[in-house]
Amino acid sequence: xxxxxxxxxxxxxxxxxxxxxxxxxxxxxxxxxxxxxxxxxxxxxxxxxxxxxxxxxxxxxxxxxxxxxxxxxxxxxxxxxxxxxxxxxxxxxxxxxxxxxxxxxxxxxxxxxxxxxxxxxxxxxxxxxxxxxxxxxxxxxxxxxxxxxxxxxxxxxxxxxxxxxxxxxxxxxxxxxxxxxxxxxxxxxxxxxxxxxxxxxxxxxxxxxxxxxxxxxxxxxxxxxxxxxxxxxxxxxxxxxxxxxx
Amino acid sequence: xxxxxxxxxxxxxxxxxxxxxxxxxxxxxxxxxxxxxxxxxxxxxxxxxxxxxxxxxxxxxxxxxxxxxxxxxxxxxxxxxxxxxxxxxxxxxxxxxxxxxxxxxxxxxxxxxxxxxxxxxxxxxxxxxxxxxxxxxxxxxxxxxxxxxxxxxxxxxxxxxxxxxxxxxxxxxxxxxxxxxxxxxxxxxxxxxxxxxxxxxxxxxxxxxxxxxxxxxxxxxxxxxxxxxxxxxxxxxxxxxxxxxxxxxxxxxxxxxxxxxxxxxxxxxxxxxxxxxxxxxxxxxxxxxxxxx
Ligand SMILES: Nc1ncnc2c1ncn2[C@@H]1O[C@H](COP(=O)(O)OP(=O)(O)OP(=O)(O)O)[C@@H](O)[C@H]1O
Ligand SMILES: [Mg+2]
Numbered sequence: 001x002x003x004x005x006x007x008x009x010x011x012x013x014x015x016x017x018x019x020x021x022x023x024x025x026x027x028x029x030x031x032x033x034x035x036x037x038x039x040x041x042x043x044x045x046x047x048x049x050x051x052x053x054x055x056x057x058x059x060x061x062x063x064x065x066x067x068x069x070x071x072x073x074x075x076x077x078x079x080x081x082x083x084x085x086x087x088x089x090x091x092x093x094x095x096x097x098x099x100x101x102x103x104x105x106x107x108x109x110x111x112x113x114x115x116x117x118x119x120x121x122x123x124x125x126x127x128x129x130x131x132x133x134x135x136x137x138x139x140x141x142x143x144x145x146x147x148x149x150x151x152x153x154x155x156x157x158x159x160x161x162x163x164x165x166x167x168x169x170x171x172x173x174x175x176x177x178x179x180x181x182x183x184x185x186x187x188x189x190x191x192x193x194x195x196x197x198x199x200x201x202x203x204x205x206x207x208x209x210x211x212x213x214x215x216x217x218x219x220x221x222x223x224x225x226x227x228x229x230x231x232x233x234x235x236x237x238x239x240x241x242x243x244x245x246x
Numbered sequence: 247x248x249x250x251x252x253x254x255x256x257x258x259x260x261x262x263x264x265x266x267x268x269x270x271x272x273x274x275x276x277x278x279x280x281x282x283x284x285x286x287x288x289x290x291x292x293x294x295x296x297x298x299x300x301x302x303x304x305x306x307x308x309x310x311x312x313x314x315x316x317x318x319x320x321x322x323x324x325x326x327x328x329x330x331x332x333x334x335x336x337x338x339x340x341x342x343x344x345x346x347x348x349x350x351x352x353x354x355x356x357x358x359x360x361x362x363x364x365x366x367x368x369x370x371x372x373x374x375x376x377x378x379x380x381x382x383x384x385x386x387x388x389x390x391x392x393x394x395x396x397x398x399x400x401x402x403x404x405x406x407x408x409x410x411x412x413x414x415x416x417x418x419x420x421x422x423x424x425x426x427x428x429x430x431x432x433x434x435x436x437x438x439x440x441x442x443x444x445x446x447x448x449x450x451x452x453x454x455x456x457x458x459x460x461x462x463x464x465x466x467x468x469x470x471x472x473x474x475x476x477x478x479x480x481x482x483x484x485x486x487x488x489x490x491x492x493x494x495x496x497x498x499x500x501x502x503x504x505x506x507x508x509x510x511x512x513x514x515x516x517x518x519x520x521x522x523x524x525x526x527x528x529x530x531x532x533x534x535x536x537x538x539x
Contacts, residue, residue, distance in 0.1 A: 122337055123384035127398040127450060128374030130367045137401055141388050 007186040011193040020176030021197045027165065027172055028158045031097035035158075036151075038098060039105025040140075047110055048131070057106070064103035070164050072096050077168040093165040101158060108150045112143035148216050152209035159201050173197055284501065285313025288454060288485055289334060294343035296329055303329045305509035306343070311454070314483040318496040318517075320532065321506035327489040330506070331456045334487070335378050336369055348375035348453045374402070377447030381459040383439040385431040391418070391442050392427040395449045403450065410449070417445040421475050437468025441475055448479075455479065457488040493536060497521070505529045 011017055045057035064072065077092035087095065116139050124134035163174035177194035181187050289311040296304040303326045311317050319327050332338040334345055336352045345352040350372040354361045364372070386394050395414040399405040405413075418424050421441035431439055440460055447455060457476070461469040473495050480486060480499040488495070496503050496517050503520040505513035505528060513520060513529040524530055 117384075119380060119382055119384040120386065122332075122378075122380065123386070125337055125370070125373060126335055126376070126378035126380075127446070128370045128372075128402055129398065130370045133370075133402060137397060138386060142386075145388070 004186065004189060007184070007189040008193060011180065011186070011190050012196070014180065014193075016176045016180055017173070017193060017197065020171065020173035020194075021201065023170075023172040023176075024159065024162050024198075025201060027093060027097070027162045027170070028155065031094050031101060031162070032155055032158050034094065034098035035101030035105055038102025039109050042102060042106035043109035043113065044135070046106065047113060061103045061106050064100050065107075069096065069100045069161060070167065072100055073165060073168050089168055089170050092168055093162075093170040096168075097158070097162065097165065100161075101154065104154060105151070108147055108154070109143065112147035113139055115146045116142045145216050148213055152205075152212065155209075156202055156205060159205060160198060163198075284315050287311065288313045288348060289487065290344075290346045291330070291334065292344050292346075294330075294333060294345060295341045296326075296333055296338065297341055303509050304333065304340075307509070307511055308343075309504070309511060309514075311485060311487060313453075313485055315501045316480045316484075316486045316488065316499050317502050317504060318500040319487065319489045319504045319506060320491055320493075320496070321504075322532070325506040326509045327506050328458050331378070331458050331487065331489055335376050335456055336373055337378075347372070350375065370402075374450055375452060376454045376456060377450060377452035378456045379440070379443050379447055379458070379460050381462050383431070383436070383443045383463075385439055385443055385446070387431050389430075390427070391423070391429050391431065391434070394431065394442060395446045398446070399449050414445070414449060417448055418442075420448075420478075421445045422471070435468060436464045437471045440464065440468075440472045444472075444475055444479075454485045454487065457486065457490065459489050459491075461490065461492055491536065493521070505532055 042057045042060055045053040046061070049057065073092065073096040076096045077087065077089065080087065120138050120142065121134055124138040129137065162170075162172050165172055166175035166178060169175060173194055177190050181190045184190075287310045289309070291307055291309040294304050294307045295302070307326075307330060309317075309330075319330070321327050329338060333340050334347055334352070336345075339353060344354075352372055353364055353369060355364055355368075356362075386397070389397065392411060392414050395417060396405075396407070396410040399410040399413070400407055415424070415427065418427055421444055423438060423441055423445075426434065426438065426442070431442070434442065444455075444460075460476070461472050464472065469492070473492060476486070476488070476495065477499045486499075488500075490496070500517050502514060503517050504511050505520075505524075505526065507526075507528040512526040513524055515524070520529065521533065524533065
């Protein structure tokens with residue numbers, strides 16, 4: 001038995017690990033935010049675009065859902081320089097994670113928009129709203145309610161998926177753990193500490209997620225808190241559409 | 247609805263409506279004491295055809311509705327009533343014919359006899375002139391009653407917020423729901439929701455209101471509260487096209503009752519003629535079916 005509690009506690013508060021954890025957090029947030037933008041655009045293109053836009057969106061979704069994110073990251077960072085596109089580690093990590101996430105979010109957002117009753121769009125049009133006004137005022141706020149739970153799960157996945165960016169030497173939690181492991185060869189202690197940090201981040205996120213979900217339930221009035229059978233089915237379908245990546 | 251009596255029609259008003267208002271002869275009073283003058287044509291439907299995937303739903307429908315006129319459209323399920331209303335409000339495109347509503351050729355611009363399809367924001371501007379009330383209310387569930395009513399005036403017509411809210415409160419008063427402004431749609435009964443939907447449509451100050459079976463989704467005890475609001479509107483001179491099977495409303499408020507059958511208008515008569523001496527066999531069949539219930 002060669003387990004050292006002192007190394008364990010040393011790593012737990014090690015500056016490199018804390019820095020790595022912080023990087024994991026902001027990398028996740030930034031990639032998720034950009035991915036969300038990409039996902040909304042791709043979903044709207046696929047649902048409402050002309051033929052060309054639809055094909056572009058479908059190709060994007062097909063490509064990034066159909067290949068491992070590990071390969072996407074490696075191609076973006078080490079492959080693209082071959083054709084003259086040179087990105088920094090941070091740029092490559094954010095781009096890869098966001099592009100991958102956007103493809104999954106597009107399908108979740110699309111399912112959320114489709115779950116909004118067709119009569120809502122009719123009502124908006126009858127009031128004289130343009131497509132853009134109907135989207136922002138009527139459709140997307142209602143789609144949000146169905147999208148929020150799977151979106152939270154996607155972010156949970158994102159916190160862990162960022163560890164793959166270690167292969168392109170992005171200095172996040174996983175990468176920093178690897179570096180520490182090579183200094184003192186306390187492999188078990190250092191990776192368990194990394195795992196503990198991921199657990200902490202995911203657990204904190206879960207609490208935030210619960211609060212966000214409660215917030216988005218509210219605008220529909222107390223009666224809406226009791227979701228109908230049909231709505232639960234829809235929510236399930238939306239969740240299934242965005243089955244987790246990696 | 248049994249309290250609303252029969253009404254005489256005002257043909258003289260229709261005949262002279264084209265001249266300037268001050269030269270109009272005094273129109274005859276209705277039995278309820280209200281005076282009704284029909285104005286110029288405000289909705290004109292000409293030979294409109296509409297198919298859904300080869301299913302010919304409107305087969306050359308023509309219809310003229312004048313300002314302040316109340317037209318009731320009845321007919322079997324599937325006869326094309328909703329489709330006609332939705333074409334008038336450009337919620338559906340038409341395959342042939344033309345619809346002019348509130349001075350706009352719906353969906354198109356005509357230059358040198360050539361038709362050019364309008365763009366999204368131009369169509370939206372045309373639709374602003376008309377209001378529509380749906381069978382399932384279609385209130386926005388994520389915002390409160392007062393926001394449902396003010397969202398379009400504020401965001402689309404750029405009415406100042408305070409003014410929009412003040413007008414919305416007056417409208418809520420008018421539909422008998424002054425205390426519900428902060429409620430959410432799901433906290434209201436069907437009848438209350440439909441009255442909010444009427445207030446929401448009125449908030450855009452439309453020239454014409456279209457109703458698609460506004461009471462069909464309501465429990466019987468709530469039908470009267472909605473119809474009362476509609477009768478009120480008709481007395482105030484609102485132009486209304488109402489798809490409904492509430493023949494009590496037709497008797498009380500309609501100037502004309504139409505029967506649609508398989509995509510055509512087969513009867514178009516004042517209510518008393520519609521009920522007592524229909525010209526079409528389809529109307530007789532329709533009436534006998536209604537009277538059974
Ligand atoms: N969006 C659509 N796509 C395909 N078919 C449609 C669509 N809307 C209506 N139809 C068809 O057009 C026909 C007429 O429908 P419409 O809704 O106008 O009838 P209606 O007279 O309003 O009937 P109801 O009393 O049941 O409301 C029906 O056969 C219907 O199936
Ligand atoms: Mg209908």
